Amino acid sequence: xxxxxxPEKKRRRVEELAEKMAVDGGHGxxxxxxxGRWNHVRKFLERSGPFTHPDFEPSTESLxxxxxxxxxxxxxxxxxxxxxLKNLALSGFRxxxxxxxxxxxxxxxxxxxxFRPKDVGQPKADVAAEFINRRIPGCNVVPYFKKIQDFDESxxxxxxxxxxxxxxxxxxxxxxxxxxxxxxxxxxxxxxSSIIPLIDGGTEGFKGNARVVLPGMTACIxxxxxxxxxxxxxxxxxxxxxxxxxxxxxxxxRVLQWPKEKPxxxxxxxxxxxxxxxxxxxxxxxxPAVASTNAVIAGMLQEKQFSASFSSAYVPLxxxxxxxxxxxxxxxxxxxxxxxxxxxxxxxxxxxxxxxSAKLQDILRYLTENASLQMKSPAITATMDGKNKTxxxxxxxxxxxxxxxxxxxxxxxxxxxxGQELAVADVTTPQTMLFKLHFI
Ligand SMILES: [Zn+2]
Numbered sequence: 430x431x432x433x434x435x436p437e438k439k440r441r442r443v444e445e446l447a448e449k450m451a452v453d454g455g456h457g458x459x460x461x462x463x464x465g466r467w468n469h470v471r472k473f474l475e476r477s478g479p480f481t482h483p484d485f486e487p488s489t490e491s492l493x494x495x496x497x498x499x500x501x502x503x504x505x506x507x508x509x510x511x512x513x514l515k516n517l518a519l520s521g522f523r524x525x526x527x528x529x530x531x532x533x534x535x536x537x538x539x540x541x542x543x544f545r546p547k548d549v550g551q552p553k554a555d556v557a558a559e560f561i562n563r564r565i566p567g568c569n570v571v572p573y574f575k576k577i578q579d580f581d582e583s584x585x586x587x588x589x590x591x592x593x594x595x596x597x598x599x600x601x602x603x604x605x606x607x608x609x610x611x612x613x614x615x616x617x618x619x620x621x622s623s624i625i626p627l628i629d630g631g632t633e634g635f636k637g638n639a640r641v642v643l644p645g646m647t648a649c650i651x652x653x654x655x656x657x658x659x660x661x662x663x664x665x666x667x668x669x670x671x672x673x674x675x676x677x678x679x680x681x682x683r684v685l686q687w688p689k690e691k692p693x694x695x696x697x698x699x700x701x702x703x704x705x706x707x708x709x710x711x712x713x714x715x716x717p718a719v720a721s722t723n724a725v726i727a728g729m730l731q732e733k734q735f736s737a738s739f740s741s742a743y744v745p746l747x748x749x750x751x752x753x754x755x756x757x758x759x760x761x762x763x764x765x766x767x768x769x770x771x772x773x774x775x776x777x778x779x780x781x782x783x784x785x786s787a788k789l790q791d792i793l794r795y796l797t798e799n800a801s802l803q804m805k806s807p808a809i810t811a812t813m814d815g816k817n818k819t820x821x822x823x824x825x826x827x828x829x830x831x832x833x834x835x836x837x838x839x840x841x842x843x844x845x846x847x848g849q850e851l852a853v854a855d856v857t858t859p860q861t862m863l864f865k866l867h868f869i
Pocket of ligand 1: 648649650651652653767768771772773774775
C-alpha cells in the first residue's frame, strides 16, 4: 500500500482540501488577516460583559498585544499539547514556543491529531510546530526537541505565560521550582513583574484538572502535592538485598543492573524491553489517555491562559478546577490554599527531625515517602569539617555503589550532629534544597 488504494487516495484528497481551506481562509487568497478573522476574539477584548473584571476597559490594543507581543511557552506536545497548540494558534496567539523531548509513536496517532503515520519516529515538537505554522497563517511556533531541564532561567524569563500539558509530576514540579527561582523579592516583598503565571493541566482517563498558579502568590504545585496519589517506592535495601516480589525484581533490574550493563543502550523505552503489560505498568507507570478528556482540559487551559493574558479583562480562575466524566459529568472549582512551609514556595527552611540512632535509609525513605516531599532519587550531601561529603547518590551507578553502605549506618555513625545542614538535590526541582537536621 505504498502508493495507491482507494482509502489512501481519499484521505489525501481530504487533506489537500482541508489545507487549501485553511491557508486561504475560504477567501481564495493567501492573506494573513482577512476581514473578520479575529471577530471571535474581538468580542471578548473589545466590549464588556457580565463576566468581565470590574476594572476592565474594552480596548482595541489588546488584540495587538495578543497578535504581536504575547509570548507563550507550551510544555508538552502530546495529547494535551496538540490540543493546546491548536487552541492557542486559532485564538490568534502567534509567538508560541513548544518544548517536548519525545518522538512520535504509532500509538499516539488516535488522539495527537497534529501527527500522521509518516511522522512516526520524528520529534513531536518539530512536527507539531511545522503543522501549525503551515495551517495557520501568521503563526510562528518555535519547537524545541529537548528536556525542560536543558534550559536556564534566562530562557524561561522571556515568556508572558507558561502552559503545561505534561504527563509527569516530576517535570511539573521542576517547572514550578524554576518559576519560583525567577521570583524577585525586595525586603521580603515580591516584585509582581517577576511573576510568570503557570497554567497547568493534567488528564488521566476520564478525569482531568486545570489550575492557575501565580508563583509566590497562590498555591503552587508543591503546596498541593498531597493531592497526587503517592508513588509506590521500594526501599533500596529490600531491592538490593532481598527482592521478594516480582515488582522488587523489576526495580532491581531498573535501578541497579540496567545502569551498569546498559543492555540496549541508555534507555529503557524500546518495545523489546517491555513485553508484559504488568512489567510496563511497573516500569513506566502507564496512564490511559482519552482524547475527549484532553480536548476538554485543553479548552479549559486555553480559557485560563486567555484570561491570565488579559488579567484586567477577566476574573481569573481561583484556582483549581477538577473535571470528571466517568459517570455523568462533574466539574468543581475550589481555591487550593498555599502551604505555609511549602518546600517550593514558602522560603521557610525545612526541618528534619530524627533520632541520632536513625539510619540514613530512614531519611531517604522520609524524603521519598512523605506526602509533601515525594522526592524521586534524592542525593544527600553534608558539609563536614569544611568538606562536602556525599552521603548517598543514586543516579550514578558507581557512586551509588560506593555510598550504599552509608544507608545502613546511623546518623551518629556518619558523624552528623544536631543542627547539621543537609543539602538535597532531586529531579523534582532545579534548586538544591536545604534541610536542617534536628535530633530528637
Ligand atoms: Zn508552594
